[in-house]
Amino acid sequence: MMxxxxxxxxxxxxxxxxxxxxxxxLCSVLAxxxxxxxxxxxxxxxxxxxxxxxxxxxxxxxxVPNEVxxxxxxxxxxxxxxxxxxxxxxxxxxxxxxxxxxIPLIVVNCIxxxxxxxxASRKPPLLAVADALGMGVGYTLVITAIGxxxxxxxxxxxxxxxxxxxxxxxxxxxxxxxxxxxLIGISIALLNWSLRKVKS
Amino acid sequence: MxxxxxxxxxxxxxxxxxxxxxxxxxxxxxPVNPLVQEVERVLPGANCGxxxxxxxxxxAEKIASGEAPVNACPAGGPKVWAELxxxxxxxxxxxxxxxxxxxxxxxxxxxxxxxxxxxVASCKAANLLPGSFKGCxxxxxxxGDCVRVCPFSAMHIDPESGLPVVDWEKCTxxxxxxxxxxxxxxxxxPRKEQVTVACVSPDSAREVRKVCARGxxxxxxxxxxxxxxxxxxxxxxxxxxxxKCTLCGLCIEKCPTHCxxxxxxxxxxxxxxx
Amino acid sequence: xxxxxxxxxxxTVVCVVAACALSVxxxxxxxxxxxxxxxxxKEALGVVFPKAETFTPLDLAAFGTLPESKDIQxxxxxxxxxxxxxxxxxxxxxxxxxxxxxxxxxxxxxxxxKITGLKVLEHQETPGLGSNVAEAGFLxxxxxxxLESPFxxxxxxxxxxxxxxxxxxxxxxxxxxxxxxxxxxx
Amino acid sequence: MNTGFLTLFxxxxxxxxVDNIILARYIGLCPYIGMSSSVANSIGMGMxxxxxxxxxxxxxxxxxxxxxxxxxxEYLRIMVFILVIAxxxxxxxxxxxxxxxxxxxxxxxxxxLITTNCAILAVTFLGVDYGYTLLQxxxxxxxxxxxxxxxxxxLAGIRERLRLARVPKFWQGYPIxxxxxxxxxIAFLGFKGLVK
Numbered sequence: 001m002m003x004x005x006x007x008x009x010x011x012x013x014x015x016x017x018x019x020x021x022x023x024x025x026l027c028s029v030l031a032x033x034x035x036x037x038x039x040x041x042x043x044x045x046x047x048x049x050x051x052x053x054x055x056x057x058x059x060x061x062x063x064v065p066n067e068v069x070x071x072x073x074x075x076x077x078x079x080x081x082x083x084x085x086x087x088x089x090x091x092x093x094x095x096x097x098x099x100x101x102x103i104p105l106i107v108v109n110c111i112x113x114x115x116x117x118x119x120a121s122r123k124p125p126l127l128a129v130a131d132a133l134g135m136g137v138g139y140t141l142v143i144t145a146i147g148x149x150x151x152x153x154x155x156x157x158x159x160x161x162x163x164x165x166x167x168x169x170x171x172x173x174x175x176x177x178x179x180x181x182x183l184i185g186i187s188i189a190l191l192n193w194s195l196r197k198v199k200s
Numbered sequence: 201m202x203x204x205x206x207x208x209x210x211x212x213x214x215x216x217x218x219x220x221x222x223x224x225x226x227x228x229x230x231p232v233n234p235l236v237q238e239v240e241r242v243l244p245g246a247n248c249g250x251x252x253x254x255x256x257x258x259x260a261e262k263i264a265s266g267e268a269p270v271n272a273c274p275a276g277g278p279k280v281w282a283e284l285x286x287x288x289x290x291x292x293x294x295x296x297x298x299x300x301x302x303x304x305x306x307x308x309x310x311x312x313x314x315x316x317x318x319x320v321a322s323c324k325a326a327n328l329l330p331g332s333f334k335g336c337x338x339x340x341x342x343x344g345d346c347v348r349v350c351p352f353s354a355m356h357i358d359p360e361s362g363l364p365v366v367d368w369e370k371c372t373x374x375x376x377x378x379x380x381x382x383x384x385x386x387x388x389x390p391r392k393e394q395v396t397v398a399c400v401s402p403d404s405a406r407e408v409r410k411v412c413a414r415g416x417x418x419x420x421x422x423x424x425x426x427x428x429x430x431x432x433x434x435x436x437x438x439x440x441x442x443x444k445c446t447l448c449g450l451c452i453e454k455c456p457t458h459c460x461x462x463x464x465x466x467x468x469x470x471x472x473x474x
Numbered sequence: 475x476x477x478x479x480x481x482x483x484x485x486t487v488v489c490v491v492a493a494c495a496l497s498v499x500x501x502x503x504x505x506x507x508x509x510x511x512x513x514x515x516k517e518a519l520g521v522v523f524p525k526a527e528t529f530t531p532l533d534l535a536a537f538g539t540l541p542e543s544k545d546i547q548x549x550x551x552x553x554x555x556x557x558x559x560x561x562x563x564x565x566x567x568x569x570x571x572x573x574x575x576x577x578x579x580x581x582x583x584x585x586x587x588k589i590t591g592l593k594v595l596e597h598q599e600t601p602g603l604g605s606n607v608a609e610a611g612f613l614x615x616x617x618x619x620x621l622e623s624p625f626x627x628x629x630x631x632x633x634x635x636x637x638x639x640x641x642x643x644x645x646x647x648x649x650x651x652x653x654x655x656x657x658x659x660x
Numbered sequence: 661m662n663t664g665f666l667t668l669f670x671x672x673x674x675x676x677x678v679d680n681i682i683l684a685r686y687i688g689l690c691p692y693i694g695m696s697s698s699v700a701n702s703i704g705m706g707m708x709x710x711x712x713x714x715x716x717x718x719x720x721x722x723x724x725x726x727x728x729x730x731x732x733x734e735y736l737r738i739m740v741f742i743l744v745i746a747x748x749x750x751x752x753x754x755x756x757x758x759x760x761x762x763x764x765x766x767x768x769x770x771x772x773l774i775t776t777n778c779a780i781l782a783v784t785f786l787g788v789d790y791g792y793t794l795l796q797x798x799x800x801x802x803x804x805x806x807x808x809x810x811x812x813x814x815l816a817g818i819r820e821r822l823r824l825a826r827v828p829k830f831w832q833g834y835p836i837x838x839x840x841x842x843x844x845x846i847a848f849l850g851f852k853g854l855v856k
C-alpha cells in the first residue's frame with residue numbers, strides 16, 4: 001500500500017506535474033508568482049484545500065449521483081476554500097491582504113476540480129490524498145521557482161530582502177503578464193529537455 | 201441564530217438547483233444502449249479513426265449493431281477482439297495482426313538531394329513541388345507527416361538517416377501512416393519476421409543508380425540466387441512471397457545495392473545499414 | 475420521479491452540511507476579523523497622524539456639501555485628538571487612478587494648516603509603475619505642505635515618472651481635503 | 661441617458677480589450693490553453709462560456725443584492741456564486757449532450773472545467789465589487805466573454821499556423837503556445853491607455 005502511495009505522490013510531483021505537464025492551475029501561478037512569499041502562501045493554501053477536498057470527495061464518491069456531480073464537488077471545494085479565506089483573514093492578515101482576490105480564486109483553480117473529477121472521484125481515499133499531496137507540492141514547487149525568478153529579476157529582491165545592488169531598477173517585463181507567460185514556456189521546454197534524457 | 205439562516209438558505213438553493221438539474225437530465229436524457237457503452241469501454245479509446253468510423257463511440261455503435269466485424273478496430277489487437285467476441289457471444293476466429301514497415305533506405309548520404317527545401321515542414325507540401333528536393337521521385341522525404349499522424353506515437357524520424365522508423369511494440373497496424381504518406385513508401389505487412397525489398401521505385405537501373413545508392417536496380421540477382429524460388433520479377437517489381445521464403449538471407453548478401461532488408465520482431469529496419 | 479428526489483436530496487444535504495460548517499467557522503472568526511480590521515485602521519491612522527493618541531469617527535455630513543466628483547469620493551472622516559483636544563482631521567478618500575480607485579488616508583493638522591501624513595490603503599495601479607505612488611518616496615513630498623498650496627502635478631507636486639495619472643490622483647485627493655478644511659475654517 | 665450609454669460603452673471597451681480577462685488579468689488560462697487547438701473548438705467554447713457567464717452574472721447579481729447583502733451573509737459569497745455557476749455548467753452539459761453531441765465530445769474534460777473557469781467566477785465577483793447596476797452587469801459580462809472569445813480565437817488561429825512551422829524539438833507543444841500567448845499579451849498591452 002505504501003509503495004502505491006509513493007507512486008502516486010511522485011507521479012503528481014513530476015510525471016504529471018499539474019502546471020508543467022497537465023497545463024492546469026495556470027491562472028494563479030502567473031498572477032501570484034510576483035512575490036515568493038505569495039507563492040508559498042498560495043501553495044500552502046492550495047495543498048490544504050486540495051488534500052481536504054480530494055479526501056472528502058473520494059469518501060463520498062459512491063453516494064454522488066452523476067446528474068449533480070459537478071455542483072457537489074464544487075460545493076465541497078468552495079467550503080474548504082472559504083475556510084482557508086476566513087482563517088487567513090483572522091489569523092494571517094498581511095498574507096491575506098497580499099493575495100487579495102486570489103484566495104477565492106483557489107476554488108476555481110483548475111487543479112482541484114480536475115483532480116476531483118478525474119482522480120478523487122474514482123480512487124480510494126488514501127490514493128486520492130497521495131495524489132493531492134503530490135499535485136499540491138508539485139504545484140508549489142513550480143510556482144515558487146517561477147516566483148523566485150520573477151521577484152529576483154523584477155524587483156531585485158527575494159522574500160522582499162534586496163539581493164541586487166540598489167542601482168538595479170528591476171526588469172518590468174518580469175512583473176507584467178507577458179514575462180510570466182514566457183517564463184512558463186521556458187520552464188516547460190526545460191522540463192521536456194530534461195525528461196528527454198530520462199526517456200531515451 | 202445566524203448559523204440557522206445561512207444553512208436553511210443554502211439548503212433551499214441546493215434543493216432548487218438539484219430538482220432543476222435532475223428534472224432536466226431526465227427530460228433531455230439521451231437514449232443510450234448499454235451494450236454500446238460496454239463495447240466502447242473495451243475499445244482502446246484512442247479515437248484514431250483507423251476503423252473508418254468517427255472515433256471509438258462511432259465504431260462501438262456499429263459493432264454492437266453487428267454492422268462492423270469484431271476485428272474492425274486494428275488498434276485494439278487480438279486481446280480486444282477476443283473480449284468483444286465474448287461480449288457479443290460470437291465464436292472466436294483467428295485474425296491476422298498487421299504492422300507498418302518503411303520501404304525506403306534513401307536517407308542522408310544514401311539518396312541524392314538536389315535542392316535545399318525550407319518550405320512548410322510537411323511531406324505533403326514538399327511533394328507538391330515537381331520532383332521535390334530529392335533526386336529520386338519515389339523516395340522518402342523524411343518530413344514526418346507519418347510521425348505526426350500516428351495516434352500511438354509508434355514512429356519517429358531517425359536523426360542520422362532522416363528516415364522514419366516504426367516501433368512494432370507500439371504500432372497497432374492501424375494504417376493511418378500508410379494513407380498519409382504522399383510517396384507511398386509505408387506498407388502494412390503481417391507481424392512476423394520476413395524479408396522484403398526496401399524500395400518502391402519503378403525507375404530503370406540507370407536512373408536509380410544516379411539518385412540512390414541503395415535503390416532496387418531490378419538486376420534480378422536475388423531472383424536467381426533464391427534456393428526456394430520465393431523471389432519473382434512481376435510487372436517491373438521484385439516480389440518476395442512470404443510463404444516460400446525460409447529467411448535464409450542469401451538474397452540479402454547477394455543484392456549489389458543492399459536493397460533487400462530483414463524485417464520483424466522489434467524495429468522495422470533490423471538489417472544493419474551496409 | 476423517485477430518482478429526481480434522490481438526486482436533489484443529495485445536493486441539498488451536501489449544501490446544508492457545507493453551509494453549516496461555514497457559518498460555524500464564520501461565527502468563530504467574526505470577532506477576530508473585526509478586531510484585525512480595527513487594528514489595521516488604527517495603525518494606518520497612527521502613521522498618517524503620528525502626534526494624535528485617539529481618533530473618533532466623524533459624520534461626513536458635518537462638512538456640508540463635499541467637493542465630490544466622478545473621480546473623487548469621501549468615504550470616512552476621523553477627528554484626531556491628543557490630550558482631549560482636537561489636533562486635526564483624517565479623511566479616507568477614494569480617488570480614481572490609472573487602474574481603478576486608489577483608497578488613501580489624508581491627515582491634516584487644522585491648527586497649523588499642514589498635511590501631517592498620507593497612506594495608500596488599496597490600489598490597482600500597474601505594479602512597478604503606478605504602484606510607486608504608494609511608496610514613501612512619492613508620498614513624503616506632501617508632508618508638511620501647507621493647505622494653501624495648489625497641490626497640482628508639475629507645479630508643487632513632483633509626479634512619479636511614467637505614472638502621471640496615479641500621481642495626479644493622489645494630488646487631487648490632497649487638494650480636495652485641503653479645500654474642505656480651508657472652507658470649513660475651523 | 662447619454663452618460664449612461666457612455667459608461668456602458670466604456671465598460672465594453674475596457675472589459676473586452678483594455679482589461680482583457682486573459683491577457684491582462686490572466687484569469688481563465690486553463691481552458692484557454694486547452695481548448696484553443698482549433699478555431700472551431702474555441703468558438704464553441706467561447707459560446708458556452710458566454711452563455712454561462714452572462715446567466716451566472718445575472719443570477720449572482722440578483723441573489724447578492726436582494727438576499728445575501730440584506731442578510732449580511734457576505735462570507736458565503738464564494739460558495740453560492742460557484743454553486744450557481746456549477747449548476748449552469750451542468751445545465752449546459754445536458755443541453756449540449758442532447759443537441760450538439762460532437763461539440764460535447766470535442767470539449768470532453770474541458771466542459772466541467774468551465775465551472776472552474778476562473779474568468780466566470782471573477783466576472784461575478786467584479787460585477788458585484790464594481791457595484792454595477794443589473795444592465796451594466798449584463799453588458800460587462802457580455803464584453804468580458806467577447807474579450808475571452810477574441811483572445812481564444814486569436815490563439816487558436818496562431819496555433820493552427822504553428823503546427824506547420826518548424827518549431828525546435830523541445831519547444832513543440834505547450835512551450836511555443838506560451839510564447840505565442842506572451843506576444844499576444846504584449847499586443848494587448850497596447851490597449852492600455854485607451855480608456856482612462
